Amino acid sequence: MNKYEEIAKQVVEHVGGISNVEALTNCMTRLRFTLKDLNKADVKKLEAVKGVQGVVNKNGQFQVVIGSDVSHVCDEIKKMGSFSDTIQTKTEHVSVINRVLGAITAIFQPVIPAICGAGMLKAVLALLTALSWVSTESQTYVLLNMFADAAFYFLPIYLAFSSAKYFKCNPYIAAVLGAILIHPTFSGLVAAAEPVTYFGIPVKLVSYGSSVVPPILIVWLQSYVEKFANKVSPNAVKVFLAPLIEFFILCPICLIVIGPLGSVVGDVLYVVFDFLNNQARWVIPVLMGAFCPLFVMTGMHYSFMPVQLAQYATLGYGTLLGPGMLASNISQAGACFAVALRTKNKELRSTAISAGTTALFGITEPALYGVTMRLKTPLWCVMVSGGIAGLWGGLVNMRTYASATAGITALPVYITDDMMNVVNAVICIIIALVCSFVLTLIFGMGRKNKADKNFEEAKQAESANSQSNSVNTYSSIYSPLNGKLVKLENVNDDVFSKKVMGSGIAIFPESGKVCAPFDGKVNTVFPTKHAIGLTSDEGIELIIHVGLDTVELNGEGFVQHVQDNQEVKKGDLLLEVDLDFIQKKGYDITTPIIVTNSSSYIDVIETDKTQIKIGEECIKVFK
Incomplete structure (x- = not known):
């Protein structure tokens, strides 16, 4: 049995067994479960499993933080049974806001790898252009730009498909509804800017490429219309009559009501972004830099993605996630390296070096759960440092031009005609790394290496949990x-x-x-x-x-x-x-x-x- 199988078996046991798992997927560092009965999950025993960094139960999602090996563990668990890969938000005792955030996270989770991959492709293209290795006039540039833009331009289709899996309706019909928003014919009507009507009803001409709100709303409505269509359609003709009813009802609503509503949301966001960028550009990077660890703990950082994409669509660049998360992630690395330098515990030193290196590349869960949160004081040092570095990013108006994991490899997404944007990003990294390292060195370990004592106590508690788990096997x-x-x-x-x-x-x-x-x-x-x-x-x-x-x-x-x-x-x-x-x-x-x-x-x-x-x-x- 390899180590991933061992971790998988223990995780499954402590979430209540295969029969308690309704759905399972993974992001970059976490197993994300929908459990039939959350009460069957044993958090203490899960946290004691070697290879588990932490456990988060938020908005009905049960998340087990593994780290960079998460995909291997997820694969082993999927061999044990057949699960849905659509994570649902349990609504019992969950506020409306948390339900919405949970839904957004579940819908965007499958799409994020495509967005990040395309974003990094844009970053590479920007780097090649800046180094004059590829000319903006060349066909190579045109094709590379097309490759990167495809993920964003056709986003309504991907989001419609993902939304359908969440709302439990036909994903292929949903994809068609998303495609209607960006069909070349409608895009041509928008470009022509001449009045368009549908049975005499005016159709607002809006460009829906890269839109986020309209496809989610239309598929949410589809989930109700589809139930009605299936109910009224005789079984003999349901295969074509039910979709016909759906298209007949939903297509005009999509373009006449929901699409324009989404554009209004976009207009409002533009006003908000414009105000923040001109009047208080430092606010968002400071808040994100300081509180990002708390967002990561709860998995809320994915909930900001729709707003970030809306910012790209309205302004052409982003300030919501990139600068603040870069400051926070690098601060995690600095704190870990300081812990590694000061600690006398070999296991903690090894963990801190590994987690700090991973944090440099934007993956912070190992640092957060394995070091800073476990030792407590270093986490406060990280939050202060992230806020300070975020303040720099806000004052110099740092901007990203594509989505990417916020780490040192994301520097190309800051490339633009103004190369000072990249220089400012490098300075932000240095501020976060040095500030966090120094603060943790001075305050984070405590007198007589109190952090080592905290670490040993945590390990002893985990060992006790593990031993109690081994009794009555x-x-x-x-x-x-x-x-x-x-x-x-x-x-x-x-x-x-x-x-x-x-x-x-x-x-x-x-x-x-x-x-x-x-x-x-x-x-x-x-x-x-x-x-x-x-x-x-x-x-x-x-x-x-x-x-x-x-x-x-x-x-x-x-x-x-x-x-x-x-x-x-x-x-x-x-x-x-x-x-x-x-x-x-x-x-x-x-x-x-x-x-x-x-x-x-x-x-x-x-x-x-x-x-x-x-x-x-x-x-x-x-x-």
Whole structure:
């Protein structure tokens, strides 16, 4: 087993098992889960897993911070089961604002790699042009510029597709709605600037290339119209009639109502950006530089992306994220390097050097969770330094011209005709690095290296959690029947013998009493009484299926003694079965006992006995 498999298995176990995972995806450093039941996740045990930097539960998203290896861990988890990759925001007890922010984050998350990649391509092109290696008059420049612009110009299509997955409607219809906004014919009408009407209704001519708000709003509306269209369309013609209804309703609304509404939002944002740039240009970089670590902790930094893209669309450059995040990220690096210099703990030194180097390139979670937040005072040093460096960026009006991860490799996105913009970015990096390094050196470690003591205490706490997790490494399931044990692979039913439903054992019963195999709860007694589903207090999900094909008896020969959702103790009577009656009817009474969430555990081992009695251990489930 490689290290990624080990991390993956432990993470899955501590989020409540495979059966508790509704959706899973990853960003650059985090596993992002939608869990069916957040209460099943054990944060302390997750944080004790070697390889986990931290845990964040925000807006219904359960985030496990891994670092740069996150994609490998995510791949290993996806091998364990089939999950949706669309992360939903759980709305119970979540404010409207947090729901909106959660939705924005979920919609933009899949699109960000394309935007960042295209942004870096623009940065490379700017660098090639600045060095006079590529002429702006050449076809090479035209093609490279086209490659980079495609991700931004066709953004309405990508966002529509991503929004459809979030709002659970047809993503291909959504993509068509996004494409309508930027269709060449409509773009031509906009360029011609002549009045356009639809059945006499005026259509506002707006250029929607790179737009953000309209595609999200139109797909949100689509999610309701689609339900209506599917409901009123007869099954025989639903395949074409439902989409026809959607297009007939949504297309005009898209261009007449929602599109112009989005443009109004853009106009308002332009006024706000223009005011800030002219009257208080230092405010945003200072706030972002100082509070970026808090945004990263909660995953809120992705929520700013729509506004940043709107700023690019209205002004042609960005000041919202780039300068402030550059100041903050480099400050994380400076603090880590100071910790590495002062600490006497070899493990902390190694962690700090690695995390600081990663932070230089814009990935700060290892620094945040592994060093600065863990040691506390260095985090305050980072926030002060980020604010100071952000102030410089604001005063000199630092601007980015494409989206990129805010680190030293992002310097090309500051390239413009005014090369002082790049010089100012370099100065910002130096201010952040030096200021954070010095402040952490002076204040961050405390007298007599108090930070080392904090680190040791944190490690001891994690070790204690880890040790407590290693106790009782398996749970027991006790026999619900008296009888002869049968290997599951020898059961005369492929669903059980091939372990389609999970691992377990079977019993050929010698008496008709079926008792509770552990302390837990009855999930369901099947209407035909031939099978019963239970969940143990430790989370084991079990089905006791009395006989094969006995569902056909419609309850004859079975007496039910418990109800759905009833709490039971080991040994409580669940069912009474007339075994002679069932056999006379020609049915096999072999009773499979299946752990249906087997994939949530390392292994399920049956006893090697041949005969067993009620209450004797028959299965061990290893955590």
